[in-house]
Amino acid sequence: MNxxxxxxxxxxxRYGIPVPAGRMVEHVDAAAEVxxxxxxxxxxxxxxxxxxxxxxxxxxxxxxxxxxxxxVRDILxxxxxTAQTGPGGRVVRKILLEEGVAVARELYLSLAVDRKNAxxxxxxxxxxxxxxxxxxxxxxxxxxxxxxxxxxxxxxxHLLQAxxxxxxxxAAAREFGGLLRACYRLFVEQDCSLVEINPLVxxxxxxxxxxxxxxAFDDNGLFRHPELAGLRDEGEESxxxxxxxxxxxxxxxxxxxxGNMVNGAGxxxxxxxxxxxxxxxxxxFLDVGGGASATMVxxxxxxxxxxxxxxxxxxxxxxxxxRCDVLAEGVVEAARKVGLPVPVVVRMEGTxxxxxxxxxxxxxxxxxxxVDLADAAAKVAAIAxxxxxxx
Ligand code: GDP
Ligand code: MN
Numbered sequence: 001m002n003x004x005x006x007x008x009x010x011x012x013x014r015y016g017i018p019v020p021a022g023r024m025v026e027h028v029d030a031a032a033e034v035x036x037x038x039x040x041x042x043x044x045x046x047x048x049x050x051x052x053x054x055x056x057x058x059x060x061x062x063x064x065x066x067x068x069x070x071x072v073r074d075i076l077x078x079x080x081x082t083a084q085t086g087p088g089g090r091v092v093r094k095i096l097l098e099e100g101v102a103v104a105r106e107l108y109l110s111l112a113v114d115r116k117n118a119x120x121x122x123x124x125x126x127x128x129x130x131x132x133x134x135x136x137x138x139x140x141x142x143x144x145x146x147x148x149x150x151x152x153x154x155x156x157x158h159l160l161q162a163x164x165x166x167x168x169x170x171a172a173a174r175e176f177g178g179l180l181r182a183c184y185r186l187f188v189e190q191d192c193s194l195v196e197i198n199p200l201v202x203x204x205x206x207x208x209x210x211x212x213x214x215x216a217f218d219d220n221g222l223f224r225h226p227e228l229a230g231l232r233d234e235g236e237e238s239x240x241x242x243x244x245x246x247x248x249x250x251x252x253x254x255x256x257x258x259g260n261m262v263n264g265a266g267x268x269x270x271x272x273x274x275x276x277x278x279x280x281x282x283x284x285f286l287d288v289g290g291g292a293s294a295t296m297v298x299x300x301x302x303x304x305x306x307x308x309x310x311x312x313x314x315x316x317x318x319x320x321x322x323r324c325d326v327l328a329e330g331v332v333e334a335a336r337k338v339g340l341p342v343p344v345v346v347r348m349e350g351t352x353x354x355x356x357x358x359x360x361x362x363x364x365x366x367x368x369x370x371v372d373l374a375d376a377a378a379k380v381a382a383i384a385x386x387x388x389x390x391x
Contacts, residue, residue, distance in 0.1 A: 001217045003231045004047040006096040008213035011190070015182045017197075018175075019210045022098030031072040034097045035065050041100035044071040048090040049236040051198075051214065052082030054130045058092065061100055068097070083133075093235060101211060102204030107166055108132050108143070109180070110196035111187045113218070119147040120187060122154075122180070124162045128199040154184040171206045179208055190228070191221025240284075240303050247299040249288060256281025257387055258380055259304035259313040259342075261297070263288050263322050270373075271316045278377040280384030283310045291321045297330030302338050312343045312383030314376055319350030326352075328359035335365050343368060343383050347376040 006024040013019060023034045024047065035042065046058030053059050058080045062068035072095060081089035108128030114121040125143045127135055136143045144165040146158050159177050168176060179200075187195045194216040201211045217228060234242050244251030250265065254272075258280045262268035265287045272282040284307065288300050304313055317327050327348060335344075347370040348356055360367050370376035 001219055001222060001228070001232060002049045002236070003215055003217075004049065004094065004096075004233060004236075005045065005213050006047055006094070007231050008195075008215040009096075009210070011186060011215060012210055012213055015186045017179055017182045017186070017210055018208060019213065020098045020101050022096050024094055024096050025072075026076075026094050028069075028072055028076060031069065031095070031097060035068045035072075038097060038099050040064065040068075042068055043098045043100050044068060044075055045096040045098060046075050046078070046080050046092040047094040047096055048080055048085070048092055049233070050080075050082055050084040050090060052084045052130075053080065056080050056082035056085075058082065072097070090236070101201065101209060103199075103201045103211070104204055104206075105202040106199035106211075107201065108198050109162075109183065109200045110194065110198070111183055111192070112194050112196075114147060117147050118150075120150055120184070122146040122148055122158060122162060122184075124165050126166050132198055148184070150188070154181060168202070169206060172202050172208050175208045186215075190215075191218045191224060192216065193218045240307060243306075244286070244300075244303050247296060247303075249286060249296060249300055249303070251300070251303060252285040253307065254282050254284050255309075256283045257309055257311040258384060259283045259286075259307065259310040260316065261286050261288060261300045261304060261313065262316045263290055263292055263318060263320075267316065267318060271314065274373055274377045275314065275380055278381035278384070280312075280381055283307055288322075292327075292330075294326055294330035294333060297327055298334035298337070301331065301334040305338055305341070310342060311387035312345070312380060314380045315344060315346045315348070316373070316376060317346075317348045317350075319348055319353060319356065323351045324348045324353045324356030325359060328356035331367070332359060332363040332365060335363070335367075340366060345370050345376055345379045345383070347371075347373065 009019040025031045041063045044060050046053050060071045062071050075092055075095055078092050079089040080092050106129035108125040110123045112121050123145050127142055146161050148154050163173055183195050196214040197210045199211050201209050203209050238253050240253050241251055258275050260271050260282055262271045268285055268287045275282045286300055288296050345368045368379055370379055
């Protein structure tokens with residue numbers, strides 16, 4: 001789960017990580033009061049779950065109250081397109097008004113899960129800021145990656161290595177130890193998958209300040225933190241994913257045109273591969289789970305069909321716990337309720353497969369039966385090819 005910068009900064013405050021004074025507002029009217037409180041200069045920052053806002057015009061400095069109000073009016077409601085939003089951009093519904101800070105240096109600090117090494121990676125660079133991705137690509141040595149064994153925790157040698165990379169003056173160096181420890185404590189205690197400060201700045205008077213803040217939580221750890229649920233902003237999440245989560249479906253929307261519904265994550269991955277191999281692209285990942293009911297199948301199909309990009313659907317089910325006749329009933333029921341505006345290829349195998357095939361055949365619905373995976377792939381490819389001709 002991702003959260004907004006202003007929420008991440010509130011957590012930073014609780015952990016003693018220094019951040020600029022600021023307040024989030026959702027309306028132009030509320031902004032005027034906050035502008036008065038904060039003083040000048042101030043920074044107007046779009047709050048969306050994507051980075052690269054600075055380059056996209058979503059972070060603006062104001063030297064007067066009038067200028068600040070103008071920025072608020074410009075940014076609230078704008079569709080902000082950044083390198084991370086995709087071409088469609090994101091509508092800005094919240095902004096963070098923050099005191100402007102005199103910046104002497106911009107550093108980079110992040111903590112992330114390093115799965116390969118089963119470690120917490122602490123990543124630092126003395127050249128933080130808006131070009132960190134380009135820097136990491138062009139000069140990988142300018143970005144230092146330290147591995148912390150989570151069973152042993154953060155040690156002084158990590159701190160010394162980080163300090164060696166950052167080249168800080170004495171005052172900032174002293175502060176950095178406490179700051180890194182606080183970040184590590186936050187990362188572990190809140191089950192984060194990412195804590196990123198870019199830029200971490202050395203201010204005009206030599207102190208350290210987290211000018212930006214990004215936190216992502218590991219969804220598998222969220223049950224341990226019920227208080228974090230209130231930080232979720234569903235407006236920033238894919239509406240179909242939010243809907244699917246309500247029904248306990250593992251759904252992730254992708255960019256392709258072939259919807260697919262599968263039981264079991266492994267089979268779902270294999271099915272997406274088959275769709276790719278056949279020259280088409282999957283519109284989603286959807287695992288209805290081993291013990292799916294007819295209702296879940298129906299909800300799954302409805303969610304796939306609400307994606308306007310979907311030109312065809314492949315249902316690939318191995319009937320183990322979920323029997324093929326139950327699946328078939330679910331598909332028929334769903335198709336009757338929501339209608340089938342696109343071709344649907346069904347491949348199923350397993351328990352009660354004959355009964356399942358009969359239900360599909362007798363339904364009178366326009367379902368394409370596939371005998372095996374290769375056959376299913378070929379039929380899906382034909383649908384995708386027809387889609388390309390049509391568009
Ligand atoms: P991002 O582009 O989405 O990562 O948004 P950031 O919060 O990192 O802001 C973009 C850039 O704006 C930062 O890298 C800073 O260079 C600049 N910036 C943000 N706040 C201030 C501020 O208070 N003072 C100064 N001088 N620059 C700021
Ligand atoms: Mn940033």
